[in-house]
Amino acid sequence: MATLTRRIGLSLGADICWPICYEEILERLDLSIPVDGDCIQFEVERVTIEPFALLDPPRYDLVIDRLTHWYHPSREWIKKSILLDDVYVFNNPWSVQSMEKLTTYGGMLRLGFPIPETWLIPPKEYESSPDLKPTLERYARLFDLEDVGERLGYPMYMKPYDGGGWTGVSRIENPAALQAAYEQSGRHVMHIQRAVEPFDLYVRTVGLGPQIRHVLYDPSGPLHDRYTMETDFLSPTDAAVLEDMTLTINSFFGWDFNSCETLRGEKGTWRPIDFANPCPDSQVTSLHFHFPWLLLAKLKWSIFCAAVERPFRRNLNWTPFYAIADRDDLSFREKLSEYAAIALKRFDAEHFEEFCATHLSHLDEVAREFFGSDVAKDAVRKKVEALYPDHEVEEFTELFWERIQRWRDSPAASRREKAGP
Numbered sequence: 001m002a003t004l005t006r007r008i009g010l011s012l013g014a015d016i017c018w019p020i021c022y023e024e025i026l027e028r029l030d031l032s033i034p035v036d037g038d039c040i041q042f043e044v045e046r047v048t049i050e051p052f053a054l055l056d057p058p059r060y061d062l063v064i065d066r067l068t069h070w071y072h073p074s075r076e077w078i079k080k081s082i083l084l085d086d087v088y089v090f091n092n093p094w095s096v097q098s099m100e101k102l103t104t105y106g107g108m109l110r111l112g113f114p115i116p117e118t119w120l121i122p123p124k125e126y127e128s129s130p131d132l133k134p135t136l137e138r139y140a141r142l143f144d145l146e147d148v149g150e151r152l153g154y155p156m157y158m159k160p161y162d163g164g165g166w167t168g169v170s171r172i173e174n175p176a177a178l179q180a181a182y183e184q185s186g187r188h189v190m191h192i193q194r195a196v197e198p199f200d201l202y203v204r205t206v207g208l209g210p211q212i213r214h215v216l217y218d219p220s221g222p223l224h225d226r227y228t229m230e231t232d233f234l235s236p237t238d239a240a241v242l243e244d245m246t247l248t249i250n251s252f253f254g255w256d257f258n259s260c261e262t263l264r265g266e267k268g269t270w271r272p273i274d275f276a277n278p279c280p281d282s283q284v285t286s287l288h289f290h291f292p293w294l295l296l297a298k299l300k301w302s303i304f305c306a307a308v309e310r311p312f313r314r315n316l317n318w319t320p321f322y323a324i325a326d327r328d329d330l331s332f333r334e335k336l337s338e339y340a341a342i343a344l345k346r347f348d349a350e351h352f353e354e355f356c357a358t359h360l361s362h363l364d365e366v367a368r369e370f371f372g373s374d375v376a377k378d379a380v381r382k383k384v385e386a387l388y389p390d391h392e393v394e395e396f397t398e399l400f401w402e403r404i405q406r407w408r409d410s411p412a413a414s415r416r417e418k419a420g421p
């Protein structure tokens with residue numbers, strides 16, 4: 001029996017708290033997992049930014065990437081690592097690069113998801129280029145924004161087609177406000193989307209491989225209170241719909257981790273409005289009570305993928321999803337179950353469950369203990385220090401810490417979260 005080391009790389013940007021917790025817990029786990037006659041141990045390192053040759057040997061077996069969506073040298077390094085070195089990366093960088101918010105609406109509409117009606121409007125202004133004038137003169141049709149607004153209906157939201165971070169999002173109630181928002185949009189390509197109003201529940205469902213967690217979200221709260229600490233807000237039927245939607249989305253787009261925002265609108269219909277979040281919020285300052293869950297889910301999924309050398313899915317293969325979408329004999333709910341079944345298979349849910357039960361049964365207890373330690377509290381403080389003014393550091397460190405302690409005392413801390421059916 002050979003002892004082999006799997007090296008996990010963390011490709012990071014402004015992240016502070018979760019990498020410290022990830023590294024600390026992995027070390028405390030002191031894993032030695034038998035796989036196919038070998039004994040697998042783990043190391044974790046932070047990926048540094050430096051020149052690389054395409055043929056440089058791979059340093060990592062698996063990379064958790066938090067940088068690809070905006071830092072292009074890392075994106076290229078990650079792409080070459082997958083293509084040349086068989087590294088497993090989450091998330092799929094090509095999919096992160098190409099699946100804009102609007103693209104994802106298109107994909108899921110095709111599968112029958114009740115996405116609110118959405119239009120794209122050409123930008124108000126352009127950066128000049130030699131081809132611009134002839135292109136616009138020949139092909140840009142003059143359009144009546146008011147007419148588009150009337151066809152879509154009010155209230156509506158205007159947001160960047162590739163948006164994120166709540167930038168450039170406005171709620172619009174009438175034609176004058178629509179015109180004003182368009183005037184201000186400048187060179188941004190915007191889409192407008194029918195508002196889901198009224199809604200009675202707003203849920204962020206976080207998926208990590210086959211692991212799912214639903215968080216009741218309050219968009220009107222301050223940043224530290226938007227993820228609420230409610231736990232019993234979904235019926236099993238509703239939870240299953242959101243779980244199946246999230247698994248489908250994540251598997252369809254090749255995202256190992258992502259979050260899906262869904263509003264329950266009229267007639268109890270769940271309408272997804274934002275699910276292109278392939279670098280999902282991982283910060284303790286917004287997730288607090290839910291932060292340990294995300295960390296544990298990340299640890300379990302990355303350890304599993306690295307240990308069993310889970311092959312990276314090199315193409316997305318949408319054909320089986322389309323085959324289900326095209327069936328006339330199934331309702332949308334039935335199709336959704338079928339999509340989710342593909343997703344669970346692609347995420348190796350059964351194997352993963354069994355792996356966690358066999359090799360990671362002590363993880364929850366190790367994490368529970370860790371989240372009572374000074375190291376953990378210091379990690380929280382470091383993140384708070386980076387975001388809050390000096391005079392608020394103590395208060396917010398205590399607030400987030402107290403919420404993590406609440407997680408430690410909750411049943412969720414002592415039982416494993418659901419991973420598949």
Ligand SMILES: Nc1ncnc2c1ncn2[C@@H]1O[C@H](COP(=O)(O)OP(=O)(O)OP(=O)(O)O)[C@@H](O)[C@H]1O
Binds near residue numbers: 167
């Ligand atoms: N169709 C809609 N119906 C109702 N509310 C909406 C709709 N679209 C957007 N919103 C509101 O606007 C907010 C921001 O929209 P969205 O999530 O699409 O943008 P974002 O920039 O991706 O934000 P974030 O990074 O916080 O996820 C949502 O949290 C929600 O409160």
Ligand SMILES: [Mg+2]
Binds near residue numbers: 261274
């Ligand atoms: Mg959003």
